[in-house]
Amino acid sequence: MFSRRSFLSTAALGVVGAAGLAGCSSDGPAALETAPSGHPVQGAALTYDPNHLVNDGEPITLEWWLWDGDEIFGAFAEAYTAIHTNVELKIVKQPWEDYWTKLPLALKDSGNPAIFNIHNSYHTNLFPYLEPYDLDIAQLSEDYTAVDAHVIDGKVYYVDYGLMSGVIYYNTDMWEAAGLTDADIPKTWDQLREVAKKLTISEGENFTQAGFNFNAQFSAFTPGMPYQQGQNLFAEDQITPTFATDAMTDAVAFFQGLYDIDKVGSKDFGTSAGDSFGQGQTAMTYSWTHLGGTLAADFPDLPYATFPTPVPVTGEEPYALDRYNGESTIGISKNADDAAKAVAQDFLTFFLTSEENLKALCLNYHVFPMYGPLAEAPEIAENPQLSSLAENLERYIWPGPMPATIEENATTMWEDILYNGVAPADAIAAAQAAIETDLSSADFVAVEDKYAFYQPSH
The missing domain is CATH 3.40.190.10 (Periplasmic binding protein-like II)
Structure with a gap:
């Protein structure tokens, strides 16, 4: 939500x-x-x-x-x-x-x-x-x-x-300084990884500029990423949560790899990716479009633009680009x-x-x-946030008035993985169990099946 x-x-x-x-x-x-x-x-x-x-x-x-x-x-x-x-x-x-x-x-x-x-x-x-x-x-x-x-x-x-949904925010001055142009705007996640490397400035583990930062954005992007691989958040009955899936495992591995393998950012490079982006320390971040309000209020001179959330494969339309509310x-x-x-x-x-x-x-x-x-x-x-959402509006999916437990446990999962040394498989399984417990006493029915391109997950 x-x-x-x-x-x-x-x-x-x-x-x-x-x-x-x-x-x-x-x-x-x-x-x-x-x-x-x-x-x-x-x-x-x-x-x-x-x-x-x-x-x-x-x-x-x-x-x-x-x-x-x-x-x-x-x-x-x-x-x-x-x-x-x-x-x-x-x-x-x-x-x-x-x-x-x-x-x-x-x-x-x-x-x-x-x-x-x-x-x-x-x-x-x-x-x-x-x-x-x-x-x-x-x-x-x-x-x-x-x-x-x-x-x-x-x-x-x-x-x-x-x-409202997620887009990628990028600092246009940093983009230009790295020799990047509009032709380099990533269409896929692998392309984003390569661009993030070019935007990163660091010496060892010490960052001056993160190429991509997702700290404190855990609840924003995590529930939406499995949709790109055709995985819904709920089973066909629209009641049973399906958080712990291969699609979630792949999404966690990719984002964790940006820090641990590609070294384009760090769990310790600021507590909030949005603030770090506003302060000119981060070149790219994922955020829902409400970040535009924060930037206008707190960082009015920041040069930035956005592009749509990348997809897994170039030229292949995903099941859904992201969730929305x-x-x-x-x-x-x-x-x-x-x-x-x-x-x-x-x-x-x-x-x-x-x-x-x-x-x-x-x-x-x-x-x-x-x-x-x-x-x-x-x-x-002309709006820098909304123009990116407009490009493929029909491919955003609404799960319904989603209970807070899903976002809360997405955050707990990532904090356990990044800061508490918990293995990703264990953290994902713990999130699934907690969500199941919370929803067992909730009167919630998803509306994923109202999505124009709905298919039950396999």
Whole structure:
């Protein structure tokens, strides 16, 4: 899953005041006697016509809970309430650490907030309080990628507005200094190994510049690599984890070999590959695209670009290039009163069809837009992270709202191998056993079989 950093890349911005959002006095919105008119219909297959009364024009206030992005999400609320001036969308920001405790309690006790942001890693906790979307799923599927993976008993409760996965970041100054050009961008892992050697500067075990560094990226790349060899993370029943496989053994051997055999980096060369890359000590690293937010905030002058994750064999399309996770659209409380739910559903359609605000949202969080009309937007194509994801978008697979145990045990596995002297076979087997134990008490079913190119693992 995404770490919460993928959704925490912007600075804390404070709560957006309700009066500022709704364009009304602090006493709340006033009644609207006539329907708005003259506003353009927005959307593609799914459309939103804003020229109608909401809540019969009567004043209404809805809370919208989130943990980050007050201004970027507030732009949706501001645009909506500028049209429907009888509606107030009051944004309430809760710290991440409190959000997942307070939100289920609030939804259970009062049904408030009527609208709230979702991270799919908390699907199980939130699902009992979710109202299904009241819209045409076929139209939604025409506009949004991978809606099918979110259909539960014929209903949709949230989808993805953006896709995040891994790419290779490289320092363009280091690349040029090593005599490399665009023609040298690796297509395969073996090619990456050779390029990494050219980018490495060291004397014995002492590195000045790592050619490739994956320290602290263990949970990011490890679960995705076996997919390239046709190995799913779950068996055909979509319940049994298949972490300990020949494909995982091969992936571990390759990455361990970069350090132990090729000497292009070291387990001791900084605790974080992302920080080392930002500080100009590492030439290449694998990271999910949220690293773009960290680089913009902490290392704004760093010269870098990205290229897609390499594959095993040149010219052979892998089963899947990598796994991905999605940033989720808003949820609606099923315990809200009928009036609030009706307004929330109306706002939902506005949200899902607001092309410019969706584009800004995806760029802000460095995720590729799942809203089809944005896929070829110039700003997306020019983004150094998202341009690499765009090259083969259909070959990313979503395992589902994956339990944290898989990423956590991938990290433990690598720490044991690199720092504790545990044999790779033993570390992989221990991770499999721990994941099996954790999932035995979890109500998790994968959605790998929703992948367009799904084949059960052999």
